Amino acid sequence: MSFNTALSGIRASNTDLQVTGNNIANAGTIGFKSSRVEFGDLYSASILGSGGNTPGSGVSLQMIRQDFGNGNPKLTERDLDLAVNGSGFFVLSDQGERLFTRAGAFGLDDEGYVVSATGSYLQGFSANAEGNISGILGNLRVDVNTQAPRQTTGVESAFNLDSNETVLETVGSSFATDGAAVGVTQVGLQDATTTTTNLGAVATPVDFAATPTTFDITLAGSTPASGNGTVSINLNASTANSVQDIVNLINSAIFSAATPINVQAVANGGNIEFRDLTEGASSTISLANVTGGNALSTALNGAGPSVAGIPAATNGYLSQTLEIEGPTGATVTFTSDAGASAAQTASELNALAGVTATARTNATLYATNFDNSNGNLTLNGIALNANNLAALANEINGLTTSTLPGISATVNTAGDLEIVSAVGTDLRFAFEGPLPAGQADIQGRAGTGLQTINNVNDAAVIGGNITIVMEEGYAVADSLPAVGNLFAPLTPASFTDVPINAFDPTDQNTYNHATSNPVFDSLGNPHIMSQYFVKQPYDPADPSTSPNHWVMYVQIDGQNVGDPDPTLPSPENTLPTMAGFNVHFNADGTLNTTLTDSMLISNWTPLGEDGEPNGALAPLNVLQGGTTPVVEPPSSSNFEIDLAGSTQFGNDFAVDDYDQNGYATGRLAGLDVGSTGIIFARFTNGEAQVLGQVALANFNNIEGLKPVGNTMWAQTFETGEAVIGAPGSSSLGNITAGALEESNVDLSEELVNLIIAQRNFQANAKTIETANATTQTIINLR
Structure with a gap:
């Protein structure tokens, strides 16, 4: 019996x-x-029982008990290395068999499934496209394919608009030149002539010392008036050997006089002429008190009356005076020059405080009778060679940035050529000799007469119109003459209210705040949406205004995205307009959702880098049926803007929140697993998508689990049913990502146990040896 006891x-x-x-x-x-081994002692028993002095029969193995205490976490920084912090097991599926493990070293197979090192599938709860966890247990999978793009259908943004901002836009008044001469085609000489008195031929030499000549020469009616007057000439000291010598002596006497006049003697071949130095002046030159008996005196006595000068063609504008009164009551007087171009007058007006002026000149060159076969038509002195209007338009447009600055031309539907000076310079048409002139029929402002030039002497000149805008507080106090050829009598009806400093996205002085953020079209292309905020005026006496009112304007890639205006003429009634939305705030600075507009961007056509539509979904404007909410999946480029949470406090402008639900195409960049087992996929487009949730299982009796190898256990009858749920729920622990749970073996304790087991083994072997010796002793008895 002792042998059996020792063997046990x-x-x-x-x-x-x-x-x-x-x-x-x-x-x-x-x-x-x-694990640890748990033993129990053995005692023999008979049917009749055994007494209290029954020796034991050895030892039996009762249980090999596993210690399911947590091991220490080991940080690895690997995305799919997971550790359970607390109770619970990862759930695996191995060819349909459900197994459980605490070893969280997972990876992806070639189909994107999350698997263990043995190829078993990690179980969890899948998520839909919106990231909602389904609660249905299955194989967790990470889609490693490229993430399809998503079009922006909603933008949520919250701003603080500074309540201390001032209203930038004011209301001024506008009026324009509307006089009888404005835009009328004026025909006259190309080149002005000067007033001339011809003395004819004068024989030389003339000895003025022997026969002096005296005479008085008078200029009247010339400009400037200071050049008019009379000069007495006394030639008594020299001999003139040529007509030019006589001319020089006369001019020397005129210009050395105490008060010179604006007349010059000129040698014209063998003739002597007196000329007014001011071209185009309708003046007179008269000669008187001639003395002397030489050839010059004879010519002076025989001179006929002067021929008056003729001015060159001009725009026909006379001088105009405006008295402009400012906000303080002070007045400024402005006087335009006679014949000045609209461009010049506008430029001078722009130098006045509170005044802005623009000018523009229009002319029509009619196709009927047009002839430039000799290629000698000129526009503002620039020769134009084209012999048909289409070619002439191209020639003019090719010079618009050089010799004909700001001048452009187009052929209208009637086939006539419309010429425009965008800056208001005069348009001057002529034919240049020596070749014969062609013909040009020209009209300025619509409703004025048509004029023809068909010789090389004449020119046709058209002046421009001027539009004058005065800022708030400025007004015209007087206009002289009241009925001028630039202005008809100015009445209250002559003035129109106009916005000053109206919103212009290219001018940052016209809006209070602005911000830009990305949105995406249906192909995943990014675009920049710009939002501009303009504070609106409030007048308590004007019921059409309200306090705390702003307008938000929206552009995408610098393009208008507002619905077309059907009241405009074609084709303007089909083009996008500036998208603007009213934004109202309450007295406490919070958003007034009742008065604030619903914001739908419904006329955005996504464009490519070439400025052409890129093939993404087109808009569906409100006139065509576009409405809110935008349906999913979208069938147009429409999207909504929600300003919930926006405020108007007395602080600097700030973007408190911005989110939009679109994104570009993305590739998987990494995975993140949260403490509750939520798996996030991170993509190169900056998006994070919920793919699912890792499941954990627990049992009423975890010691009943059956080890099946590879640190996995199988459920048994003793464990009870597995309780499977989300990490952190019920009695389940949390997940630590980037870490693995180490073995919970205590080596120090195990080495001590090893020594004890060895000692026990040796002691039991000694028992057998002793029993063998005693048995041998009995056998040796004779």
Whole structure:
């Protein structure tokens, strides 16, 4: 019997050695749980029972119990290395069999499924496209394909608009030149002539010392008036050997006089002429008190009356005076020059405070009778060679940035050529000699007469019109003459209210705040949406205004995205307009959602880098049926803007929040697993998508789990049913990503256990040796 007792002890010690050795062998195995051996003593019993002095029969193996205490976490920084912090097991599926493990070293297979090192599928709860967890257990999968783009259908943004901002836009008044001469085609000489008195031929030489000549020469009616007057000439000291010598002596006397006049003697071949130095002046030159008996005196006595000068063609504008009164009551007087171009007058008006002026000149060159076969038509002195209007338009447009600045031309539907000076310079048409002139029929302002030039002497000149805008507080106090050829009598009806400093997205002085953020079309292309905020005026006496009122304007890629205006003429009634939305705030600075507009961008055509539509979904404007909410999946480029949470406080402008639901095409960049097991996929487009949630399982009796190898356990009857749920719920622990749970084996303790098991084994072997010796002694008895 002692042999059997010792053998049971050896067997028990051997089992203890095996379990301890297994623990030591798996001290570095991730998720491994150490075991211990539990023994029980044996006693023999008969049917009749046994007494209290019955010796034991050895030892039996009662249980190999596993310690499911947590191991230490080991940080790895690897996305799919997971550790359970607390109770619970990862759930795996191995060819349909459900297994459980604490070893969280997972990876992806070639189909994107999350698998263990043995290829078992990690179980969890899948998520839909919106990231909602389904609650249905299955194989977790990470889609490693390119993430399809998503079009922006909603923008949520919250701003603080500074309540201390001032209203930038004011209301001024506008009026324009509307006089009888404005835009009328004026025909006259190309070149002005000067007033001339011809003395005819004068024989030389003339000895003025021997026969002096005296005479008085008078200029009247010339400009400037200071050049008019009379000069007495006394030639008595020299001999003139040529007509030019006589001319020089006369001019010397005129210009050395105490008060010179604006007349010059000129040698014209063998003739002597007196000329007014001011071209185009309708003046007179008269000669008187001639004395002397030489050839010059004879010519002076025989001179006829002067021929008056003729001015060159001009725009026909006379001088005009405006008295402009400012906000303080002070007045400024402005006087335009006679014949000044609209461009010049506008430029001078722009130098006045509170005044802005623009000018424009229009002319029509009619196709009927047009002839430039000799290629000698000129526009503002620039020769134009084209012999048909289409070619002439191209020639003019080719010079608009050089010799004909600001001048352009187009052929209208009637086939006539419309010429425009965008800056208001005069348009001057002529034919240049020596070749014969062609013909040009020209009209300025509509409703004025048509004029023809068909010779090389004449020119046709058209002046421009001027539009004058006065800022708030400025007004015209007087206009002289009241009925001029630039202005008809100015009445209240002559003035129109106009916005000053109206919103212009290219001028940052016209809006209070602005911000830009990306949106995406249906192809995933990014575009920049710009939002501009303009504070609106408030007048308590004007019921059409309200306090705390702003307008938000929206552009995308610098393009208008507002619905077309059907009241405009074609084709303007089909073009996008500036999208603007009213934004109102309450007295406490919060958004007034009742008065604030619903904001739908419904006329955005996504454009490519070439400025052409890029093939993404087109808009569906309100006139065509566009409405809110925007349906999913979208069938147009429409999207909504929500300003919920926006405020108007006395602080600087700030973007408190911005979010839009679109994104570009993206590739998987990495995975993140949260403490509750939520798996986030991070993409190169900056998006994060919820793919699913890792499931954990727990049991009423985890010690009933059956080890199946590879640090996995199988459910048994003793465990009860698995309780499967989300990490952090019920009794389940949390997930630590980027970490693995180390083995919970305590090597120090196991080495001590190894020594004890070895000692027990040796002691039981000694028992057998002793029993053998005693038995041998009995056998040796004779």
